[in-house]
Amino acid sequence: MEDKKFPVFIDGNIISFTPQCSEHIELYSKWMNDPKVRRYARWEMPRTVEDIKRWFEPREGRVQRFIGFEIWHKKDKKPIGQCGLAMIDWINGWANAFLYIGDPEYWNKNIATEATEMLVEYAFNELNLHKLQGGAAVENIGSWSVAEKIGFKFNGIQKDVMYVDGKYRNVKTYGILKEDWMKKRMK
Numbered sequence: 280m281e282d283k284k285f286p287v288f289i290d291g292n293i294i295s296f297t298p299q300c301s302e303h304i305e306l307y308s309k310w311m312n313d314p315k316v317r318r319y320a321r322w323e324m325p326r327t328v329e330d331i332k333r334w335f336e337p338r339e340g341r342v343q344r345f346i347g348f349e350i351w352h353k354k355d356k357k358p359i360g361q362c363g364l365a366m367i368d369w370i371n372g373w374a375n376a377f378l379y380i381g382d383p384e385y386w387n388k389n390i391a392t393e394a395t396e397m398l399v400e401y402a403f404n405e406l407n408l409h410k411l412q413g414g415a416a417v418e419n420i421g422s423w424s425v426a427e428k429i430g431f432k433f434n435g436i437q438k439d440v441m442y443v444d445g446k447y448r449n450v451k452t453y454g455i456l457k458e459d460w461m462k463k464r465m466k
């Protein structure tokens with residue numbers, strides 16, 4: 280366990296979000312190469328420490344289309360995963376939400392649910408995005424259950440878009456509009 284020397288960006292109950300941290304590159308690589316973690320996350324190629332180091336290189340004027348957080352477990356005082364927004368379209372106001380808990384010991388403890396709520400709140404009430412999207416393999420029950428629990432609407436099935444363990448898999452796609460999130464929040 281380490282002390283929390285990294286800045287808290289968003290504070291939750293079980294977890295907080297901190298900026299991604301170059302001191303944790305080896306941990307990120309461990310998580311992203313773990314067969315259990317990467318199975319439905321579409322990380323079919325190995326991630327080297329050097330690949331991940333590139334995340335921290337200067338952006339040199341490119342538009343920021345990605346925002347990533349480290350998920351920090353407050354009680355156990357350690358990083359346990361990552362989440363964020365990818366393919367951000369600042370003009371039309373949408374982004375893809377992504378999330379993983381890198382240490383399977385922390386699965387099914389409601390952590391992704393809390394993290395997704397924090398991420399949605401950030402996307403709508405800080406960044407003023409209009410819509411978030413996400414998708415998960417039908418077999419990845421934990422992932423789409425989280426989306427449904429917090430109010431993402433089921434958009435439909437994309438057939439055969441993921442090839443896992445020698446079989447094509449269907450992906451359940453979801454979206455949530457800011458106005459629907461705000462209505463839910465007011466209840």
Ligand SMILES: CC(C)(COP(=O)(O)OP(=O)(O)OC[C@H]1O[C@@H](n2cnc3c(N)ncnc32)[C@H](O)[C@@H]1OP(=O)(O)O)[C@@H](O)C(=O)NCCC(=O)NCCS
Pocket residue numbers: 315316317319320378379380381385386387388389390391392393414415416419420421422424425
């Ligand atoms: C998917 C993932 C983020 C879920 O995180 P988590 O912290 O376990 O999620 P939560 O505990 O908040 O919620 C999971 C829900 O799914 C349910 N669930 C999980 N596996 C289930 C199963 N096999 N059958 C039925 N329900 C299941 C849980 O019971 C829970 O619902 P509940 O709160 O109503 O009981 C995590 O498993 C993970 O990081 N997996 C590896 C990477 C990945 O696949 N990321 C997503 C890519 S789309």
